[in-house]
Amino acid sequence: MITKEQAITNLDNLITKVEFARLQVSDHHIVQVVAVSKYSTQEEVEILYQAGQRAFGENKVQDLKNKSIALDKHPISWHFIGTLQKNKINNLIDLNPTLMHSLDSFELAQELNKKLEAKGKKMNCLLQVNSAKEDAKSGVSANDAVEIYSMIIKECPNIVLKGVMSIGAHSTDTSDIKKSFDITKAIFDKCDGAKICSMGMSNDYTLAISCGSNMIRVGSALFK
Ligand SMILES: *Cc1c(COP(=O)(O)O)cnc(C)c1O
Numbered sequence: 001m002i003t004k005e006q007a008i009t010n011l012d013n014l015i016t017k018v019e020f021a022r023l024q025v026s027d028h029h030i031v032q033v034v035a036v037s038k039y040s041t042q043e044e045v046e047i048l049y050q051a052g053q054r055a056f057g058e059n060k061v062q063d064l065k066n067k068s069i070a071l072d073k074h075p076i077s078w079h080f081i082g083t084l085q086k087n088k089i090n091n092l093i094d095l096n097p098t099l100m101h102s103l104d105s106f107e108l109a110q111e112l113n114k115k116l117e118a119k120g121k122k123m124n125c126l127l128q129v130n131s132a133k134e135d136a137k138s139g140v141s142a143n144d145a146v147e148i149y150s151m152i153i154k155e156c157p158n159i160v161l162k163g164v165m166s167i168g169a170h171s172t173d174t175s176d177i178k179k180s181f182d183i184t185k186a187i188f189d190k191c192d193g194a195k196i197c198s199m200g201m202s203n204d205y206t207l208a209i210s211c212g213s214n215m216i217r218v219g220s221a222l223f224k
Helices: 004-025 044-050 061-070 086-094 104-118 145-153 174-190 206-209
Strands: 032-036 055-058 079-082 099-103 123-130 160-167 198-199 214-216
Touching: 004 032, 004 044, 004 206, 044 061, 055 061, 055 099, 061 079, 061 086, 086 104, 099 104, 099 160, 104 123, 104 145, 104 160, 123 145, 123 174, 145 160, 145 174, 174 198, 174 206, 206 214
Parallel strands: 032 055, 032 214, 055 079, 079 099, 099 123, 123 160, 160 198, 198 214
Antiparallel strands: none
């Protein structure tokens, strides 16, 4: 289990690197950090919370539920970052996540919209783009992304689209990863009203920020 001292060190190191990377982009480029707690316990989330972190992300609805209920005395904003199965949509809606990063098809958007409407609710979401064109990754294709983004705005009024999310190319070649981030950023720039570009994880967040990311999702680098 992570110690309090380690949590503070990890956060300090992360913030220092994020600061350096974001200032290369612009003084006004602000980057939000979502701590991905999917491999961590509720106690470890509590420790990182005490060290100052306020936004956490989970990739399973049940884990999001368990941890958010256990820690509900704290003002934590919870993000959902995983593949959403249709039979879990209502459970996710009931948890009122701050942001859902992983809207990965128009069909899922329609389904989610229908269930939000039935409950009289809205949800902030990001459209997930498979910019690296990898079979193992979810998301709409880069070619269709801008069109699907505007279709969701038009046809899914209970979904509040805030921007795009992408996972960098799974590669040891930095130029492949950069290319996938550049593709995502270009899509982000074309999407009407998009504010959030969620890209960058423990191994590639500084590169993602230099490519224009303004929200990073960091797990192992914070909880190690
Ligand atoms: C696990 C996960 C992360 C965090 O990964 P790390 O490499 O541990 O930082 C970020 N985004 C998504 C979608 C994830 O599933």
